[in-house]
Each structure stands twice: as C-alpha cells, then as structure tokens.
Amino acid sequence: xxxxxxxxxxxxxxxxxxxxxxxxxxxxxxxxxxxxxxxxxxxxxxxxxxxxxxxxxxxxxxxxxxxxxxxxxxxxxxxxxxxxxxxxxxxxxxxxxxxxxxxxxxxxxxxxxxxxxxxxxxxxxxxxxxxxxxxxxxxxxxxxxxxxxxxxxxxxxxxxxxxxxxxxxxxxxxxxxxxxxxxxxxxxxxxxxxxxxxxxxxxxxxxxxxxxxxxxxxxxxxxxxxxxxxxxxxxxxxxxxxxxxxxxxxxxxxxxxxxxxxxxxxxxxxxxxxxxxxxxxxxxxxxxxxxxxxxxxxxxxxxxxxxxxxxxxxxxxxxxxxxxxxxxxxxxxxxxxxxxxxxxxxxxxxxxxxxxxxxxxxxxxxxxxxxxxxxxxxxxxxxxxxxxxxxxxxxxxxxxxxxxxxxxxxxxxxxxxxxxxxxxxxxxxxxxxxxxxxxxxxxxxxxxxxxxxxxxxxxxxxxxxxxxxxxx
Numbered sequence: 209x210x211x212x213x214x215x216x217x218x219x220x221x222x223x224x225x226x227x228x229x230x231x232x233x234x235x236x237x238x239x240x241x242x243x244x245x246x247x248x249x250x251x252x253x254x255x256x257x258x259x260x261x262x263x264x265x266x267x268x269x270x271x272x273x274x275x276x277x278x279x280x281x282x283x284x285x286x287x288x289x290x291x292x293x294x295x296x297x298x299x300x301x302x303x304x305x306x307x308x309x310x311x312x313x314x315x316x317x318x319x320x321x322x323x324x325x326x327x328x329x330x331x332x333x334x335x336x337x338x339x340x341x342x343x344x345x346x347x348x349x350x351x352x353x354x355x356x357x358x359x360x361x362x363x364x365x366x367x368x369x370x371x372x373x374x375x376x377x378x379x380x381x382x383x384x385x386x387x388x389x390x391x392x393x394x395x396x397x398x399x400x401x402x403x404x405x406x407x408x409x410x411x412x413x414x415x416x417x418x419x420x421x422x423x424x425x426x427x428x429x430x431x432x433x434x435x436x437x438x439x440x441x442x443x444x445x446x447x448x449x450x451x452x453x454x455x456x457x458x459x460x461x462x463x464x465x466x467x468x469x470x471x472x473x474x475x476x477x478x479x480x481x482x483x484x485x486x487x488x489x490x491x492x493x494x495x496x497x498x499x500x501x502x503x504x505x506x507x508x509x510x511x512x513x514x515x516x517x518x519x520x521x522x523x524x525x526x527x528x529x530x531x532x533x534x535x536x537x538x539x540x541x542x543x544x545x546x547x548x549x550x551x552x553x554x555x556x557x558x559x560x561x562x563x564x565x566x567x568x569x570x571x572x573x574x575x576x577x578x579x580x581x582x583x584x585x586x587x588x589x590x591x592x593x594x595x596x597x598x599x600x601x602x603x604x605x606x607x608x609x610x611x612x613x614x615x616x617x618x619x620x621x622x623x624x625x626x627x628x629x630x631x632x633x634x635x636x637x638x639x640x641x642x643x644x645x646x647x648x649x650x651x652x653x654x655x656x657x658x659x660x661x662x663x664x665x666x667x668x669x670x671x672x673x674x675x676x677x678x679x680x
Contacts, residue, residue, distance in 0.1 A: 219244045219338070223357060223371035225347055225384050227251070229322070230514030230531040231377035232329035236280040237535050238375075239336035241542065246369060247333065248345040248359055250378075255327045266437040266445045267325065268293070268424070268525030269318040270613045276532035279539065282332055286325060290318030291438045297423035303474040307423065308591065311610050312598075317525060319424070319437040342367075347383040350374065352391075352506045373549055374510040377531075380499050380519035385512060388501070396501040401521060401572070403432070404452050404493030410479050412442035418478040419444065427472050433579035434472055446479065449579070455493040461485035496521045498568050502561045505553035513538070518564035523575040526567050526612065533616070534560060566620035570612065593633070605629055 222238045224231045227249030239245045251257075269290055277283040294316045295307040310317060333339050342359075345367065350357040355374060359367045376384030388394045410418050417438060419425055425436040425444070432450035439445060458467055464484050468476050476484065499519035505511045514531035538556055545551040577587070597605040606615075606629075611622035 220372040221246065221370070222373045222375060223248065223369060224375045224377055225357075226376065226378035226382075226514070226516070227326075227330060227341065227343070228377065228379065228514070229326055229329065229528055230534065231375075232326060232333050233276060233280070233532060233535050234375055234377055234513060234538075235333040235339055235341075236282075236329070236336070237539050239333065239339045240280060241539075241547070242338065243373075245333075245336070245339040246371065247339065247341045248347065248357075249341070249343050250346045251343065253330075253341070253343045254323060255330060266439070266447075267320050267322050267528050268437070269320045270525065270529050272526075272536075272616055273529040273532040274318075275616060276536045279536060280332065282328070286320065286328060287318060289324060289328075289440065290320040291440065292316040292422055293319055293424045293437070294422050295424075297420065297425045299425060299427045299472075299474060301471070301473070308588070309595075311607070311614055312595075315610075315614050316422075317424075317613060319439070321439060347378070350384065350387060352387055352509055355509055373508075376510065376512045376516045377514045378516055380497055380515045382512065382516035384510065385501065385516055387510075388506065388512070391506065394501065394503070397499070399498045401496050401498070401575075402451050402453075403449055403575075404455055404495055405522075406448045406450075406455070406488065406491070406493045408446040408448065408479055408484070408487050410436060410444035410446050410475070411483075413478070415442065417442050417444070427475065428579045429471050430579060432471075434475065446475070449575070450493070452493060458488070461489075464488045498572065500565055500568055502565075503554075503557040504560060505557050508549035508553055511538070511553050511556060517560075518568060520568045520571040521575065522571070524567065524571040524612065526571065530564060530567050530619070563619040566623045567612070570608075570619070570623065590633075594629075597633070605633075 220243050222243045222245050224235050224238070224245060224247045227235075227247050231247060231249070235245050235247045269286065274283050274287065277286055293310075295309040298306045298308060300306070309315075330341060334341055344361050345359040346361070348358045348360045348366070354370070355372070356368060356370050357374065359369070361367070374384065376382050378384055385396075389396060412418060419436065421438040421442075427434040432448070432454060434446055434448045436444040436446040458464055461484075465476070465481060468484060497519055498521050499515070499517075501512070501517060504513070504517050513534040515527070517534070518530065520527045520530065537560055538552070541552050541555050541559065545555065591607075594605065594607045598607055598610070606617075606625070608622060608626040611617045611625065612619065617625075
C-alpha cells in the first residue's frame with residue numbers, strides 16, 4: 209500500500225482488548241488482512257500457566273463457529289480435537305436413556321475444551337509476524353476521542369498505546385464497554401438468571417467413558433437439570449444447573465448424596481460417592497448473566513464483539529459460536545466497504561445487533577426446553593413431526609435447532625421463520641383434528657349404530673353376579 213507521494217503507507221494498528229476465544233480469533237482475522245495487531249490480555253499466558261483461571265463450561269462447537277475457524281485455516285485442527293455429539297441423551301428418574309437426535313443423519317455438534325481451544329487460537333495468532341501478544345496487561349482507562357489506552361501490569365508499571373481501531377473482546381464485564389455507558393443513546397441491559405451452575409467430573413471406568421460418549425447427556429428435572437459433555441481424556445464434565453435457593457438448601461455431604469439419590473440416582477456410581485461429597489463444596493454455584501447492548505461501535509474508533517457485546521446464558525450452545533460469527537460478519541463487511549472503518553462499524557452494528565439479541569432470547573428459552581420440555585409427549589411429537597416435514601419439504605419447513613446450529617441463517621430470521629412455521633403447523637394440526645371430528649360425526653349421523661348394540665348388557669348375568677357377591 210502506498211500513499212500519494214509514492215511512499216509505503218503506514219499500516220493501521222488494531223488493538224484487540226481481550227485474549228480469550230473471540231479476541232484471539234479476531235487477531236487472526238485482522239493479521240490476515242495485514243494490520244498491525246496488538247492483543248492485550250489481563251491474565252498471564254494460559255499456555256504457560258499451571259492453573260487456568262476462568263470459566264470451564266465445556267463448549268459445543270457447531271456450524272457458525274466452524275466456518276469462522278475455517279476462514280483462518282483452523283477448522284480441521286480444532287475438529288480433530290473435539291468429540292462429535294449426534295443427539296441429546298435423556299436420562300429419566302428410573303435410569304432409562306432415550307436419544308433425541310439433533311438433526312438429520314450425519315449432523316452433529318462437537319464437544320471441545322475451552323482452555324485447549326484458547327491456547328490453539330493464541331498460538332495461531334502468534335504465527336503472524338504482524339501480531340504481538342501482550343499478557344498481564346489490564347486496561348485501566350481509554351479515550352474514545354484520542355484512541356489512547358492505558359494498561360497496568362501486576363508489578364504496577366504502566367503502558368500507553370494508541371490504535372487506529374480498538375476492538376473490545378474483553379468479556380461480559382468489559383472494561384472497554386464502560387466508556388460506552390458514558391455516551392448518550394447507548395442502550396444497555398444486564399440480567400442475572402435465578403439459576404446457578406456447578407461443575408462435577410465423571411471419571412473413566414476401566415480406562416473408558418463411563419457413558420456413551422457421542423451424546424450430550426441431560427437429566428431434565430423440570431425446574432433444574434444436569435448435563436454431561438465428553439472430554440478427550442475419557443472423562444465427562446457434568447454441570448448442574450439449579451436455582452440458587454436449591455443449592456443453598458444442601459449444606460452437608462450426606463444431603464448431597466440424598467439429593468442425588470432422589471433426582472440423579474444413575475449418576476451416583478458413575479461420579480462416585482466420595483467425589484460428590486467433596487466436589488460439591490469445592491466451589492460455590494456460579495452465576496450466569498445475559499447482556500444486551502447497542503450500538504456496538506463508537507464512530508470509526510471502537511467496536512465490541514463476543515461477550516462484551518452480547519453475553520448469553522449457555523443453554524443453546526451458541527455463545528462461542530455467535531462470538532466467532534461476529535468475526536466472520538465483520539470480515540465480510542470489511543470486504544464490502546473496502547476496510548473503511550467509518551462505514552464498516554455502523555454497518556456491523558446494524559447487521560449484528562438484531563441477531564445477537566435474538567440468540568440471547570433463544571438461549572433463555574432453551575433452558576426451559578432442556579430442563580422441562582424434553583419430558584413432554586407433545587414436545588417429542590412435534591420434534592418428530594418437524595423432522596418428518598423437513599424431510600418432505602426441506603426448503604419450506606426447517607426446524608429451529610437446524611437453522612441455528614447447522615446453518616448460518618441469521619438468528620433473528622431463524623426466529624421469525626420458526627414462529628411462522630409454528631403457526632402453519634399448528635393450524636394444519638387443528639384443521640386435521642377438526643376434519644377428523646366432523647368426518648366421524650358425519651358417519652355416525654349417516655349410519656347411526658343401534659342403541660341395543662351399543663349397550664348390549666345382559667341384566668340377568670349382572671344380577672346373578674351381584675347376588676353371588678352378597679352371599680360371599
């Protein structure tokens with residue numbers, strides 16, 4: 209790139225604040241375009257850390273996330289380190305297991321380890337010579353007007369840097385987003401759900417998985433649930449989601465076992481009595497927050513992505529996938545507007561906000577589905593009916609889960625289509641039921657059965673039996 213005087217133009221500097229999943233992937237996207245990329249992460253380098261701090265809920269990688277990884281040449285590597293899950297496996301109170309496929313044959317989601325994925329993405333970002341990773345750099349302050357950022361390290365030293373574009377990928381409690389809150393007409397909402405989560409580990413048995421590995425196991429109990437995802441080391445990470453008030457009722461090891469005997473009896477021998485008694489009290493139940501905001505940008509200076517823009521509860525398995533899709537969408541818009549930040553950033557907000565708000569709402573809805581609806585006969589009937597209609601009319605009827613998980617249909621469009629399909633299918637079922645009732649009524653009116661045949665009761669036999677009972 210050259211300027212009007214024939215000299216090479218100075219490369220623009222992009223500062224990515226946050227070296228988590230979305231931040232490290234974003235670094236790859238910007239570096240691939242030739243920008244000078246500086247990544248700033250509060251934590252130490254997790255590739256060297258003995259203990260990795262932060263969330264550890266297993267991740268479900270699906271189509272949107274895979275497409276984002278594919279664009280930077282990382283899909284095959286990450287997929288090879290994941291475990292395919294073809295269906296939900298529902299565990300009843302009696303221990304009966306019933307699979308509910310996610311989609312058509314061959315469609316699956318992948319269980320991937322969060323820390324390993326983050327390490328791989330950081331390593332990939334570092335392969336670009338125009339990328340620098342800065343760990344132990346906590347953002348202290350920044351100015352939207354001057355683009356000047358001040359970072360402080362654990363030893364108290366400070367560093368200032370100025371960037372052409374600041375990309376906030378620093379999570380649900382984003383320090384970058386705090387500056388947005390000072391602006392007029394910035395909308396922000398934060399909702400903590402009344403449920404928390406606690407993680408437990410199910411070890412291998414004789415060196416093999418304790419349960420069938422190619423499933424996302426669910427113990428739905430209406431107001432709460434437990435799920436289990438497989439890991440490469442043959443363990444399962446079990447996550448108990450439950451109202452905080454229920455967690456607080458369990459205060460002793462014996463109460464833990466009593467609780468599991470009532471609601472998850474088949475899991476006790478798999479996790480282990482001693483492990484349950486110990487691990488339940490290792491950490492308190494963790495909170496889950498949903499964040500919505502708009503706009504995602506300030507002029508041509510700063511943009512929010514990932515949880516900094518749209519933290520969602522984990523029940524649709526789309527938090528990471530939506531964050532990764534942010535990277536693709538931004539990259540596509542960069543092509544559309546020839547990397548003009550003044551045009552790219554407003555368009556990104558316009559395109560992405562309705563989709564991210566839609567997946568936040570869907571994630572809330574899916575918790576109810578996972579802990580309660582999967583036990584419903586009507587839900588299972590509709591699931592089979594939707595799949596059957598999708599088989600007959602693959603372009604007309606598409607299940608919501610298929611649109612969200614196995615396509616890049618925009619989230620808000622998937623929701624709109626889902627509502628339309630529900631109306632059509634429900635009206636069709638009502639029409640069929642009404643037709644059946646009218647048809648039977650017509651046949652009964654046209655060919656009325658004789659009452660003597662309908663009520664052919666031998667009164668003498670009844671009297672004899674009554675007398676026999678009286679004598680007995």
